């Protein structure tokens with residue numbers, strides 16, 4: 001198992017709000033003796049939660065052969081052979097020995113859609129879920145918003161760092177997405193706007209962000225919210241202690257903006273080998289339109 005992958009799974013398993021949210025969702029979704037499919041099972045955290053809530057059997061589907069070996073070792077070490085079956089496959093084409101009552105997945109990227117969770121879950125549910133079966137999560141939404149940082153991140157490259165101008169940096173870096181864990185809540189200059197229909201390798205999404213608070217525009221952020229079950233949602237914005245997902249940030253030249261200025265945005269998923277799986281490969285075209293730009 002490569003060290004990067006170990007680190008990722010450590011961070012996911014240690015993210016308590018994530019684990020708590022899935023625990024609460026599976027408590028609602030899983031009934032005694034249910035058959036569950038864990039899509040992208042990794043180190044089996046969600047399979048274990050399903051067992052905790054009474055699942056009779058879990059099919060743990062994982063595409064990465066290194067993680068399959070890890071999952072099989074965990075099954076062996078815990079004598080779970082009769083309760084968890086590890087299946088090495090891409091979930092979108094997996095064949096299972098029987099239908100399931102519940103499909104669960106956590107394939108959430110920093111921006112949201114990078115691993116096409118809803119596509120994979122939908123494909124498994126269409127083929128393998130019994131009528132009336134439950135799916136966790138029920139939906140994933142990505143929202144974009146215009147922000148002004150509070151003395152951190154890209155907001156530092158302005159006109160007052162220890163009394164000195166640092167704005168030269170803004171001219172000297174190539175435009176690229178950043179991943180940021182917020183230590184302080186930024187000012188939201190616009191209402192967040194839903195970017196519907198994003199999928200890796202899919203067409204760009206276009207929309208407008210209307211400035212509702214005057215300030216200095218530093219960046220456009222992108223973050224996800226997942227609907228796991230009744231009253232159970234999970235989001236990576238605002239950042240919370242232990243959150244394993246950073247917020248996607250598209251830095252722009254610091255610009256004073258007035259109320260009713262509009263920012264036109266077009267969010268692109270890369271095509272090709274990595275096909276949008278990496279958040280920092282996604283990019284934004286944006287420009288100010290309308291009245292009120294300083």
Ligand SMILES: C[S@@+](CC[C@H](N)C(=O)[O-])C[C@H]1O[C@@H](n2cnc3c(N)ncnc32)[C@H](O)[C@@H]1O
Pocket residue numbers: 012013039040041042043044045046061062063064067089090091092105106107108115120
């Ligand atoms: C974010 S991790 C989640 C692991 C585990 N379910 C958890 O919640 O701790 C996503 C896992 O899904 C696997 N994965 C991603 N896409 C997949 C697919 N289409 N089919 C099967 N596994 C997939 C990855 O290899 C990775 O192990």
